[in-house]
Structure formats: structure tokens, C-alpha cells
Amino acid sequence: MFQILKAESTIDFMRWSKFAFAFSILMIGASIFTLSTKWLNWGLDFTGGTLIEVGFEQPANLEEIRTALDAKGFGDAIVQNFGSARDVMVRMRPRDNMSGEALGNQIIAAIQEGTGENVEMRRIEFVGPNVGDELTEAGGLAILASLICILLYVSVRFEWRLAAGAVMALAHDIIITLGVFSMMQIEVDLTIVAALLTVVGYSLNDTIVVFDRIRENFRKMRKGDPEEVINSAITQTLSRTLITSATTLFVVIALFAQGGAMIHGFATALLLGITVGTYSSIYVASALALRLGITKEHLMPPQVEKEGAEFDEMP
Incomplete structure (x- = not known):
């Protein structure tokens, strides 16, 4: 049977997971504090x-x-x-x-x-202010509905520890992005809501690619503890992650620099969200699944006993 061995060049990402957790908690705390004190600079789409x-x-x-x-x-x-x-x-x-x-x-x-x-x-x-109130409610419900649908999807596709890591990584990305918008008092309009939904989809796609490789490695690597398996999976998908993020950021940076004032907020939200999302796919989603105790036994497919197998074993 083909066996995936741990590559000598595997990067020990989980070695820095504690520092990454501390950094993420600090950023989330600062974002929540900023949102609670300054809130968001709502644009005319919401305030009228x-x-x-x-x-x-x-x-x-x-x-x-x-x-x-x-x-x-x-x-x-x-x-x-x-x-x-x-x-x-x-x-x-x-x-x-x-x-x-x-x-x-x-x-x-x-x-x-x-x-x-x-x-x-x-x-x-x-x-009008009535239209602004309706847009505020609709925008919030759109983000909430997307997060609920994503939670249901990853819960069905992955083991619950991986699903929890994916959902927490998405919440991590949205909170930090909104915190930066609150701190800088960047105007939030409907284009920002669209950018946040785009960030949710981008970050989830990146996380699922990593999780698919983690699940595959858990099933095929005969040796190695969970930390080694996760490090190997992240290393194997690192080139794909960096290339995808870099090419996307090239376009977003061009929009940010030359797109004009109409889409400046949209480009800013994407720039922040993609950067934070790439980081969270490695150090939030995967590291959280490791902290929740993910092991090889949790990801092994259930063995189905074939009918008549007991008769095949008889002499």
C-alpha cells in the first residue's frame, strides 16, 4: 500500500501555534474593544x-x-x-x-x-433612513445566513473538530476585518458587505483545501503524531496557498491603488480579509483542531463488515 512519509523539509508550523493563538486573541480583543467604543462608520446606504x-x-x-x-x-x-x-x-x-x-x-x-x-x-x-434600516438588517442577515450555511456544510463534510476550527477561523477573519474598519473609521457601505461575504468564501475555500490534505494524511501516514501530520499537510499545500493568495492580492492591490474612491472600501476589505484569511487557515483553523484533540481514529472511515465474511474465515 502506498504510504506517505513525512518529508524532511516539513515546516514545523505548530511550533508557533501558541504565539499565533496569543496574537489572534490580542487582535480579536482589540477589535471587539474598538467596535464597542467607536462602532462602525456607516455609510449613507445604511444611515440615509x-x-x-x-x-x-x-x-x-x-x-x-x-x-x-x-x-x-x-x-x-x-x-x-x-x-x-x-x-x-x-x-x-x-x-x-x-x-x-x-x-x-x-x-x-x-x-x-x-x-x-x-x-x-x-x-x-x-x-431615506427607512431604506437605510432595511439595508442594515438585510446586510447583517446575509452574513449570518452565510455563516450558518457554512457551519452546516463543514459539519457534514468534516469531523466536528475540524468543522469547529473552520468556523472559528471565519469568525476570526470577520471580527478582525471589522475591527480595522472601526479603528480607521472607514465608511461601511453595501460594497463592504459584499467584500466580507467574498472574504468568507475565500477563507473557507483555503481552509477546506488544507483540511482535505490533513484528513488524507491522517489516513495514510502510519507513523507520526497529530502535530506532525498537520505540519506535513500544511507544508504540502503551502505552495498552493501562497500562489493563490499572491495572485489574488496582486489584483486587489491594483484595485486599491487605481480603482478610485468608489471601490476603495471594497478593495480595503478584500486586502485585509485575504491577508488575515491566509494566516487563519494555517494558525487558527488547523491549530484549533489540534487543540481540540483531533487524532487518526477520528478520521478513519468506519469499517463495514461484509456479509458472509465469517464463513470465509472458516477452514
Whole structure:
């Protein structure tokens, strides 16, 4: 029978599992603390409000624009460049008894008066608070439903210790990614929800590849304790993991650098999620399964006694 032997070049990943656990717990604790104190910077998709895109003939002075809006009673306006130095995006919270169009006209008039420049309104969007509440609920339910479906899938496909490691790794990735968004106060809109769901799928795929090799090695390696088997499986899939992550990150980095403001948050979420997901596939999912006591006996297929076998053994 073919036998998989432990390669001499096997990397001892589990040697650093304690440090990795400590690092992950620290990151999760910091993320939960940040989320509990600062929460998330919800975008207009969730909070409702008005978004106005304004075009200037010359590079815009953001501080001058903020001062002009503050003088007209719009001190809560968020002003930032959008795509280029001559394009400015102004985001406002909902105003009672004022339509989005009227608010946009007042914003344009305040900017023109304060800066003395002719500006062009490129785009104006209005999202009501009721729609924002519905999107918040729908986005949260989408992530929760995906995690529940993944839990059911891995529970059927793998032994429960491996399934627990996979689900905890997914939760690890989402919490840390949201913690970074909270700490940096990056605006969270529907594209971020899409990015988080993409991260869940990417991280799960990477984890399943590793777990398939772990299960195969447990069944074929006659010698070696569970730690050696897991190290061997991770080493054997390491080149695939790194190549997949690297090629994906090349595209994400290009989107992050050149994609523009519209998808900046989406690219940021993917950049964080893929990086953390690659780390968690090695040091969270596999290491947690090891800590839960996974052994060869747990992954061996049940032996089915053939009918009539007792008669074959009779002389």
C-alpha cells in the first residue's frame, strides 16, 4: 500500500501555534474593544442622507470648503476628494423638512460663496433612513445566513473538530476585518458587505483545501503524531496557498491603488480579509483542531463488515 512519509523539509508550523493563538486573541480583543467604543462608520446606504459630487475647475481646497459649509450651518458635512483633486464629495445626514434637491442647491451655493469659484454639481443621491434600516438588517442577515450555511456544510463534510476550527477561523477573519474598519473609521457601505461575504468564501475555500490534505494524511501516514501530520499537510499545500493568495492580492492591490474612491472600501476589505484569511487557515483553523484533540481514529472511515465474511474465515 502506498504510504506517505513525512518529508524532511516539513515546516514545523505548530511550533508557533501558541504565539499565533496569543496574537489572534490580542487582535480579536482589540477589535471587539474598538467596535464597542467607536462602532462602525456607516455609510449613507445604511444611515440615509444626501451625497453630492461637485466638480471644480482647479484643485479644491477641502479646508476652505469645510469652513464655508460650517458658516452656513452645515458643520456636520463630510468633505473629501473623490477620484481626483478637482472632484469633491460632500455627505450629509438627513435634514428634517428638506428635500435632497433643495439641500444640494444650498450646498452648492454655500461652496460657491465661500470659495468664490464656479462649481458644477456632478451627482446627487438621497437615501431615506427607512431604506437605510432595511439595508442594515438585510446586510447583517446575509452574513449570518452565510455563516450558518457554512457551519452546516463543514459539519457534514468534516469531523466536528475540524468543522469547529473552520468556523472559528471565519469568525476570526470577520471580527478582525471589522475591527480595522472601526479603528480607521472607514465608511461601511453595501460594497463592504459584499467584500466580507467574498472574504468568507475565500477563507473557507483555503481552509477546506488544507483540511482535505490533513484528513488524507491522517489516513495514510502510519507513523507520526497529530502535530506532525498537520505540519506535513500544511507544508504540502503551502505552495498552493501562497500562489493563490499572491495572485489574488496582486489584483486587489491594483484595485486599491487605481480603482478610485468608489471601490476603495471594497478593495480595503478584500486586502485585509485575504491577508488575515491566509494566516487563519494555517494558525487558527488547523491549530484549533489540534487543540481540540483531533487524532487518526477520528478520521478513519468506519469499517463495514461484509456479509458472509465469517464463513470465509472458516477452514
